[in-house]
Amino acid sequence: MKLNITLLTLTLISFTYFSFSAFQHIDSSARTNGLAGGFVGLADDLSAVFYNPAGLRQVLVKTVNISYSLPYVGLPVEGLSLAGIGYLHPIEALGCLGLNYVHFGAGNLYKENLVYLFYSNKLNDFFESLATEIYTGINFKFLSHSYILDEEAKKLAEYLGDPVLTKGTSASAFTLDIGCLIRLGRITYLGFSFNNVIPANVGIYYEDIVPQDIKTGISFRKPLEDNKIINRFNINCDISYRAQTWGDFSDRFNFHTSLELYFKRFPIILRSGINLNNISLGASYSKNISKNKNMNLDFHYSFSLPFRITDNYGIHNISLYYSFGSPITEKKKEIIEQKIKVKEELLEEIFKEETPQQQPPQELKKDLLKSTTIQTEQPETEPPQIKQELTPQTTHQPSIQLKKEKSKEIKEESVEDDIMKKLLELEKEGTQQ
Numbered sequence: 001m002k003l004n005i006t007l008l009t010l011t012l013i014s015f016t017y018f019s020f021s022a023f024q025h026i027d028s029s030a031r032t033n034g035l036a037g038g039f040v041g042l043a044d045d046l047s048a049v050f051y052n053p054a055g056l057r058q059v060l061v062k063t064v065n066i067s068y069s070l071p072y073v074g075l076p077v078e079g080l081s082l083a084g085i086g087y088l089h090p091i092e093a094l095g096c097l098g099l100n101y102v103h104f105g106a107g108n109l110y111k112e113n114l115v116y117l118f119y120s121n122k123l124n125d126f127f128e129s130l131a132t133e134i135y136t137g138i139n140f141k142f143l144s145h146s147y148i149l150d151e152e153a154k155k156l157a158e159y160l161g162d163p164v165l166t167k168g169t170s171a172s173a174f175t176l177d178i179g180c181l182i183r184l185g186r187i188t189y190l191g192f193s194f195n196n197v198i199p200a201n202v203g204i205y206y207e208d209i210v211p212q213d214i215k216t217g218i219s220f221r222k223p224l225e226d227n228k229i230i231n232r233f234n235i236n237c238d239i240s241y242r243a244q245t246w247g248d249f250s251d252r253f254n255f256h257t258s259l260e261l262y263f264k265r266f267p268i269i270l271r272s273g274i275n276l277n278n279i280s281l282g283a284s285y286s287k288n289i290s291k292n293k294n295m296n297l298d299f300h301y302s303f304s305l306p307f308r309i310t311d312n313y314g315i316h317n318i319s320l321y322y323s324f325g326s327p328i329t330e331k332k333k334e335i336i337e338q339k340i341k342v343k344e345e346l347l348e349e350i351f352k353e354e355t356p357q358q359q360p361p362q363e364l365k366k367d368l369l370k371s372t373t374i375q376t377e378q379p380e381t382e383p384p385q386i387k388q389e390l391t392p393q394t395t396h397q398p399s400i401q402l403k404k405e406k407s408k409e410i411k412e413e414s415v416e417d418d419i420m421k422k423l424l425e426l427e428k429e430g431t432q433q
Helices: 002-019 030-034 046-050 053-058 151-160 163-167 333-354 362-377 384-390 397-432
Strands: 062-070 080-091 095-106 110-122 134-147 170-183 188-195 213-223 230-242 253-263 268-274 278-290 295-306 315-324
Touching: 030 046, 030 062, 030 268, 030 278, 030 295, 030 315, 046 053, 046 062, 046 080, 046 095, 053 095, 053 110, 053 134, 053 170, 053 188
Parallel strands: none
Antiparallel strands: 062 080, 062 315, 080 095, 095 110, 110 134, 134 170, 170 188, 188 213, 213 230, 230 253, 253 268, 268 278, 278 295, 295 315
16 A cells, blocks of 8 residues: 555656646635636636636625535545635725635645735726726735655655655645726726746756746626526637647647526526637526525536546546625725717717718609709710710819718717717716715
């Protein structure tokens, strides 16, 4: 038994140090795993800490979450698990602060620990002139990992002269994640994140730099007021690139797409996603515990089937979210939404003006056809004067076109004047608040 543990330990050490894969899969959230990692542009709950810390400011109430994951169930390596716990605390006109802890373990042989201290804000709270919502966020991240060896493994390492195990069995480092989230329209959000900004060397003997991870994503959050079944849906598309030196291009680049459905009559949310490594399904159930105290409980489950690692029963995740307390007020959110709406209406108006003019009515077409027919039926000996009278008049067409263009300019100016007046009124309302 000890020999098997020793061999497994050495195999795990070899895999970790020669594939440079430490701290690669650290997301224990059931919701984001159900979306196959397509979350950078959405990032609207506590699990945004793993993808885009800027989105944490979208959470308006105090939130606690507990997550647990069983990766690659059925593999010969027993005891693989991933667990996390976090707390988010929003503060009026300042932003959101919080703490998150994640632990990965491979039996009693290998452990990884990550501690996140995060802060996220909304720039509109500090710069009132911004015409759209802009969020920013940062993670201060502490990484550590260690190997736990029995006596037989230690003796074997000393006998083989292994430089890694004879020097030590643990290492730690510090790094940063930064993110940004921008609202582009009424339903469109664009997100960016840059993880592991500071190079973090977690090697015990050999250098082992945790690779930088760059992500970008777009999210469409569409409410369906007229639909009797679906309340709203989210469509997300992400691109991620992990700047590691090992593996081929598919190990570094990934594309994620996902869909999330909210229902009107049932407190159930369904989601699905796919990326280049796995396909995922997930569901959530929401329960309001107390309306007076605004206490809510959300249960999430997801299942992911990997494409590249076979002979297992997939990845299973469960998460529990508990939110409570009064939400912080969204400063000038209604005014920003009205501004966005006004701008979109202006663009629609300009687009309509730029479309080709409609064809003349059918009766006018008939008259033109008739005059043309009369003209062609006249004999060639007919005097030039009569021919000129029967020919459709075109001498006044340039002046008519000029009149149309002038009226179009006047109309556009009046539309822009109306828009500016409306925006000034909205600004005045904002300053009075």
